[in-house]
Amino acid sequence: MSTPGKRPREQSSEPHENRPMRKLTRLDYVDESSDCMNDSPQAPTFNVSGTSGTGTVMSIAKDYVQGDKHTQKEIHAWMKAADTSPSCNAAWKKRQPGTGSWFLEGAQFSEWKERPGSVLWLCGGPGCGKTILSSSVIENVVEFCKLKPAARGYAYFFFDGTKAQSESLNYESLTRSIITQLSDRCDDNMPDALVDMYNECDGGHRQPSETQLENTLSQILEIFESTYIVIDSLDECLEKVDLLRWIRSVTMGTSRKLHLMLTSRPEADIEQGLAPLHNHNLQKVSIGEKSTADDISMYLDAWLKAENMNHWDKTDKRMIKTAVSVGSNGMFRWVALQTDAIDKCKNRKELKAQLNSLPKGLDETYSQIFERSKCPDYLEKLLQWLVFSERPLTVAELAEVLAIDLNMGDVPFYDPDLQCKKPAIIWHICNGLVTEFEGTVKLAHFSVKEYLIIRIKSKAEAHLSTSEQLSHSMIAEDCLAQLLHFDGPSILDWEHPGSIYLDHINSLFPLFQYAAMNWVSHFHLSGSTSTHRPQLQTLLLRMFTLPSTTWSYALLSWVRLQNLAIDADPKMRYSSTVLRRSLDSFTKVPALLPLDASPLYYACFAGSFHAAQYLVDNGADLNKVGCEPSTRPLLVASQEGHLDIVRLLLDKGANANLVGGAYGTALHVASAEGHLEVTRLLLDKGVNANLEGGDFGTALQVASVCGHVKLAELLLDRGADVNVDGGHYGTALHIASVSGHVELAKLLLDKGANANIKGGHYGTALQAASAGGHVELARMLLDKEANVNARGGHYGTALQAASAKGRLELAKLLLDKGGDVNVEAGVQGTALQLACGGGHVELAKLLLDKGAGVDSDATIFNFGTALQVASGKGDLDIVRLLLDNGANVNVEGGNYGSLLQAAIAANDLQLAKLLLDKGANVDVEGGDQGSALQLASAGGHVDLAKLLRERGPVDSWDD
Numbered sequence: 001m002s003t004p005g006k007r008p009r010e011q012s013s014e015p016h017e018n019r020p021m022r023k024l025t026r027l028d029y030v031d032e033s034s035d036c037m038n039d040s041p042q043a044p045t046f047n048v049s050g051t052s053g054t055g056t057v058m059s060i061a062k063d064y065v066q067g068d069k070h071t072q073k074e075i076h077a078w079m080k081a082a083d084t085s086p087s088c089n090a091a092w093k094k095r096q097p098g099t100g101s102w103f104l105e106g107a108q109f110s111e112w113k114e115r116p117g118s119v120l121w122l123c124g125g126p127g128c129g130k131t132i133l134s135s136s137v138i139e140n141v142v143e144f145c146k147l148k149p150a151a152r153g154y155a156y157f158f159f160d161g162t163k164a165q166s167e168s169l170n171y172e173s174l175t176r177s178i179i180t181q182l183s184d185r186c187d188d189n190m191p192d193a194l195v196d197m198y199n200e201c202d203g204g205h206r207q208p209s210e211t212q213l214e215n216t217l218s219q220i221l222e223i224f225e226s227t228y229i230v231i232d233s234l235d236e237c238l239e240k241v242d243l244l245r246w247i248r249s250v251t252m253g254t255s256r257k258l259h260l261m262l263t264s265r266p267e268a269d270i271e272q273g274l275a276p277l278h279n280h281n282l283q284k285v286s287i288g289e290k291s292t293a294d295d296i297s298m299y300l301d302a303w304l305k306a307e308n309m310n311h312w313d314k315t316d317k318r319m320i321k322t323a324v325s326v327g328s329n330g331m332f333r334w335v336a337l338q339t340d341a342i343d344k345c346k347n348r349k350e351l352k353a354q355l356n357s358l359p360k361g362l363d364e365t366y367s368q369i370f371e372r373s374k375c376p377d378y379l380e381k382l383l384q385w386l387v388f389s390e391r392p393l394t395v396a397e398l399a400e401v402l403a404i405d406l407n408m409g410d411v412p413f414y415d416p417d418l419q420c421k422k423p424a425i426i427w428h429i430c431n432g433l434v435t436e437f438e439g440t441v442k443l444a445h446f447s448v449k450e451y452l453i454i455r456i457k458s459k460a461e462a463h464l465s466t467s468e469q470l471s472h473s474m475i476a477e478d479c480l481a482q483l484l485h486f487d488g489p490s491i492l493d494w495e496h497p498g499s500i501y502l503d504h505i506n507s508l509f510p511l512f513q514y515a516a517m518n519w520v521s522h523f524h525l526s527g528s529t530s531t532h533r534p535q536l537q538t539l540l541l542r543m544f545t546l547p548s549t550t551w552s553y554a555l556l557s558w559v560r561l562q563n564l565a566i567d568a569d570p571k572m573r574y575s576s577t578v579l580r581r582s583l584d585s586f587t588k589v590p591a592l593l594p595l596d597a598s599p600l601y602y603a604c605f606a607g608s609f610h611a612a613q614y615l616v617d618n619g620a621d622l623n624k625v626g627c628e629p630s631t632r633p634l635l636v637a638s639q640e641g642h643l644d645i646v647r648l649l650l651d652k653g654a655n656a657n658l659v660g661g662a663y664g665t666a667l668h669v670a671s672a673e674g675h676l677e678v679t680r681l682l683l684d685k686g687v688n689a690n691l692e693g694g695d696f697g698t699a700l701q702v703a704s705v706c707g708h709v710k711l712a713e714l715l716l717d718r719g720a721d722v723n724v725d726g727g728h729y730g731t732a733l734h735i736a737s738v739s740g741h742v743e744l745a746k747l748l749l750d751k752g753a754n755a756n757i758k759g760g761h762y763g764t765a766l767q768a769a770s771a772g773g774h775v776e777l778a779r780m781l782l783d784k785e786a787n788v789n790a791r792g793g794h795y796g797t798a799l800q801a802a803s804a805k806g807r808l809e810l811a812k813l814l815l816d817k818g819g820d821v822n823v824e825a826g827v828q829g830t831a832l833q834l835a836c837g838g839g840h841v842e843l844a845k846l847l848l849d850k851g852a853g854v855d856s857d858a859t860i861f862n863f864g865t866a867l868q869v870a871s872g873k874g875d876l877d878i879v880r881l882l883l884d885n886g887a888n889v890n891v892e893g894g895n896y897g898s899l900l901q902a903a904i905a906a907n908d909l910q911l912a913k914l915l916l917d918k919g920a921n922v923d924v925e926g927g928d929q930g931s932a933l934q935l936a937s938a939g940g941h942v943d944l945a946k947l948l949r950e951r952g953p954v955d956s957w958d959d
Contacts, residue, residue: 138154194220247277370455390514634649730765734760763790775807839873
């Protein structure tokens with residue numbers, strides 16, 4: 001375990017402002033940023049005596065500083081941490097001053113802050129003000145932590161089910177966010193644990209596992225004397241089982257440094273999940289009617305005193321407050337909805353009628369809103385869009401939904417005459433149910449989503465689907481209706497695409513871009529063919545078959561608008577779940593969608609079996625490609641896992657062995673995506689399991705890159721050669737080893753994989769496992785008679801690979817198994833040079849204890865001895881360690897001549913003192929910059945010049 005030895009830094013007084021990942025890790029892009037030296041011929045080199053080159057110790061040190069800053073930036077981007085501070089800030093703005101004091105000034109909250117290892121659970125029904133209270137707690141905690149910023153850390157997370165497809169609903173998002181927040185509270189350097197995790201994931205070329213995130217977070221929690229974490233709306237997390245497991249683990253596993261606060265509804269599964277903590281300082285605080293009565297009273301008093309309520313006299317106001325207070329049952333959300341309704345009353349008669357008919361609870365309130373709505377169908381549709389859209393929608397985008405005619409013809413269609421000229425009308429239609437959030441529209445409360453799902457449940461059951469599937473089907477229909485509006489050549493002049501501007505299109509048709517980017521995703525989420533509404537199937541056929549089997553204008557508009565959006569903003573390629581998956585599967589930088597693919601290709605991409613079948617039955621070319629060989633229908637159908645379409649194409653004669661350029665064959669892409677049944681079907685149809693193609697070799701190698709164990713087992717059972725070598729990483733075992741896939745490596749070894757085959761970047765599987773720090777996997781390979789001193793690859797031996805990456809436990813294992821500590825192989829020197837260059841003190845001590853040669857300068861690129869490399873970094877601990885073990889302090893080389901001269905050129909007083917204390921020659925001359933004293937004087941380094949005069953004879957120097 002890495003020791004998290006980073007000092008916390010000063011913290012801001014304000015809260016921090018600011019699914020699944022692809023499994024095809026980018027193993028062909030190796031990141032050596034964590035290695036001790038850059039092996040590029042253009043890298044700055046320390047020029048040892050008798051060699052050529054222009055590098056210096058100082059230039060190496062500079063390169064390290066820049067590399068550290070670059071790595072920090074890269075790690076932040078790689079973590080992709082969800083920022084829930086806007087939710088916190090929005091809740092804080094809603095807070096009525098003075099409310100929540102019953103809790104903030106109470107003994108339980110005070111005890112939670114002061115008592116180590118305490119857990120506080122605030123539970124209450126919907127709408128009782130838990131989130132607003134959380135924002136008050138966070139404000140209090142931030143101020144409390146400011147008193148001792150070096151000793152106290154804090155982080156918070158808001159699960160928010162009111163936002164469309166919110167990233168803030170997953171357990172993994174919470175762990176990433178808390179890791180990032182706590183890291184930001186530390187000194188300028190990131191915690192060692194986070195850097196280690198980044199390096200273990202190939203320098204950010206693959207995403208960390210859940211276990212890695214949890215382990216890293218556990219280590220970071222040990223940095224501060226006390227760490228405060230607030231988690232709001234635990235009940236809205238989509239993965240409560242995992243979240244509750246982590247809460248139990250971290251609460252009972254940390255050194256009683258954590259102060260954890262949770263808010264949620266009093267749900268049985270949460271109660272059960274937290275039950276084991278009752279013996280670990282868990283306090284439960286129930287927010288009931290009595291707790292919030294004073295807060296609701298203050299809220300109503302402030303509202304009644306507002307200027308827009310002056311038309312009511314004292315008697316009226318007293319009547320209002322009494323009625324609302326009595327009916328509130330402790331629910332702030334219910335109170336807010338009633339005040340909205342009362343605001344619309346024009347006279348006392350209407351007021352009395354409203355107060356006499358106050359609904360009971362939130363569901364009855366929402367039903368009353370629907371009953372009084374002038375357009376309940378559109379209200380329901382707008383809310384469905386908000387709940388199930390792929391991203392948050394702007395007011396203009398949401399208002400465009402009103403232009404979808406629901407009452408004319410057999411399917412919905414877009415009618416420009418229905419386009420809303422005053423988009424703000426949606427606030428009136430959805431009054432009380434939605435709110436503005438960072439320029440977009442979102443549900444006003446999670447209970448609105450719950451009510452909507454129940455409301456449409458009966459409609460969904462009529463279609464043998466769920467409420468979610470029905471809603472996605474409806475949204476897909478609306479999107480297709482938008483796209484089919486462009487079914488003629490006159491609307492968008494695609495003959496002259498340079499004349500079409502994205503901003504212009506968005507100004508005319510605000511929802512068109514969303515429809516183009518996301519309709520396929522909604523179609524996939526709408527369920528199987530049996531659950532689709534007939535309207536959706538009709539629209540799909542129109543999309544792919546009008547006016548003929550060549551191209552429809554709507555299809556062309558869809559593809560070109562999508563590409564326009566991606567060209568304008570590369571981040572747009574990730575705005576759709578399905579599009580992101582399809583474009584990012586095989587290329588590190590996703591490409592635009594092909595413009596010259598066939599309609600059949602796009603029907604296969606979208607997964608529309610009926611459209612694909614229609615096109616095939618009407619003579620579509622099954623093997624047609626455009627300029628790119630990857631635009632073959634069978635390839636994209638296999639990639640997307642559409643089993644029924646793959647079977648259709650194969651039955652109709654599609655050639656499954658055609659290679660699609662860098663993508664390989666249909667078998668390769670199915671293996672990459674882990675589509676087990678598609679792979680089985682292709683093999684059943686006679687596809688050769690050992691066919692090589694594309695950039696990744698065989699299908700087995702591709703499956704290994706992606707870590708698909710079951711799929712790899714299927715391929716091996718069908719005759720795949722386990723020892724095929726090729727590509728950047730070599731065999732399937734090499735790939736599994738560098739990725740740390742223990743289960744996959746065991747399968748490959750059991751199926752006859754040779755542990756000593758050489759190939760790929762790392763040379764052997766053991767070297768690959770060693771570089772990745774995978775101790776269990778390395779031990780498995782050694783048990784299978786892997787040669788511990790086998791040479792080859794980038795580093796030379798497994799011990800050198802482990803040393804370069806700072807893998808202390810792995811180095812111990814390799815040395816215990818006979819690893820040679822002085823092997824000179826690879827491009828970056830001995831194990832000691834690599835460990836010292838990486839700043840790995842404990843590892844360097846271990847190697848020296850095992851007899852490592854301290855003055856070896858064995859590298860291809862002339863980085864010098866271990867002492868020269870460590871001095872170039874200014875790493876005093878390692879410099880001192882090497883000198884104590886006999887390193888030559890007067891080794892020469894480089895532009896400046898000696899280590900002392902280079903230290904002076906870098907104005908490193910501490911390093912110069914250490915070198916002099918260890919016997920560095922003051923009067924040595926060499927390099928092209930003169931003596932040490934000349935360097936110090938020329939550079940204006942007064943303290944260094946004084947030190948040199950004090951430490952030795954300077955007769956040759958004339959003041």
